[in-house]
Amino acid sequence: MKLVVQVKLLPTPEQASALKATLSACNRAATHASHVAFVKRLKDRNGLQKEVYADLKACFGLSAQPAVRVVKKVVDAYTALKASLQAGRLGPTTSKRYHRAVGRPVAFRPEAAQPFDDRCLSWQYDAHTVSIWTVDGRMKGLRFACSPDQFKTLVEHRKGESDLVQRAGTWFLVATCDIPEPEVYEPVDWVGVDRGIVNLATTSDGTNYQGRRLGRYRRWQARKRTELQKKNTRSATRRLACRAQKENRHAAHVNHQISKEIVSVAQRTGRGVAVEELGGIRERVRLRRDQRGALSSWPFHQLGQHLAYKAKKAGVPFLEVDARHTSQRCPRCGHTERANRPGRDHFHCRRCGLAGPADVIAGVNVRDRARSAWVFVTAPAPSL
Structure with missing residues (x-):
């Protein structure tokens, strides 16, 4: 690699x-x-x-x-x-x-x-x-x-x-x-990772990487950006460019820390890393005007890239699975309904009563889908 x-x-x-x-x-x-x-x-x-x-x-x-x-x-x-x-x-x-x-x-x-x-x-x-x-x-x-x-x-x-x-x-x-790539080992299980805006990453183990600090930092940068834009001088333009680079470096540093810890846990426990396939999500969703800035600055793609290359470097299996209904499906009985998630933070199955943090439930669903997908990936090709 x-x-x-x-x-x-x-x-x-x-x-x-x-x-x-x-x-x-x-x-x-x-x-x-x-x-x-x-x-x-x-x-x-x-x-x-x-x-x-x-x-x-x-x-x-x-x-x-x-x-x-x-x-x-x-x-x-x-x-x-x-x-x-x-x-x-x-x-x-x-x-x-x-x-x-x-x-x-x-x-x-x-x-x-x-x-x-x-x-x-x-x-x-x-x-x-x-x-x-x-x-x-x-x-x-x-x-x-x-x-x-x-x-x-x-x-x-x-x-x-x-x-x-x-x-x-x-x-x-x-x-x-x-760098030579190590051989990918056979995982004993998977660490499912749910990516989000409020919580940047939540694993199926219940580990939560909150995005509040990064959100505060971005809002502070947005206020400073507004102040500089009002000045409309060449010096302000130069400082705007420097601030943009600094903000990007900060977000990349946060993603590096999160991905490094997740891959280290997976490697230490002999498991793989699974994430949702979120390609095209910005085109699929429609948001209010006050939510568009948060979505456009959501660094989910970069976090996925960091997880992929760090897993590859460590020989840890890595999979992207279907993201549909991971936050609405009950991992115990399989019941899928929008009402299963009455709020952003909570999940409560309408059929069997399973309840818990919504992001952890989504991570568990990602883990379960990775188990099925890995069996399909590693299955021998049918003979003709």
């Missing part, structure tokens, strides 16, 4: 200036190549490289391999745009957003990330330094810092490209690591 390790670069002022000039030159070159690709309808790598390779070297000061990386970045950008259009993430074909996306070439910000391969970037692990190509020549002895766990992963499993990134004046290298 592929993971990324982010290391912080510690450049001197002169090195930082060279890195900034390199990033700017690569992105200006990428914007030029994107314009050529759009006008001449060149979306394949070889065709675009034949068209722009000489210009990238002569006009933008790029060496041979960085020019090749720039062409690859442009081709990947158009591939990602095509996938987004086909998946409907940019709206229907009649929408303004769709026409803006297809009606002009892809543009690259001056500080957009730039990929480097092993011909442009080499790592000196013993000295904690890297050697990287810049428009001012090869830069050697550029120091980096990371945690011991990240350093171990970097030394043992780094493979492929690394991206040079600048965020708020700080420089990073994001390295791709190819």
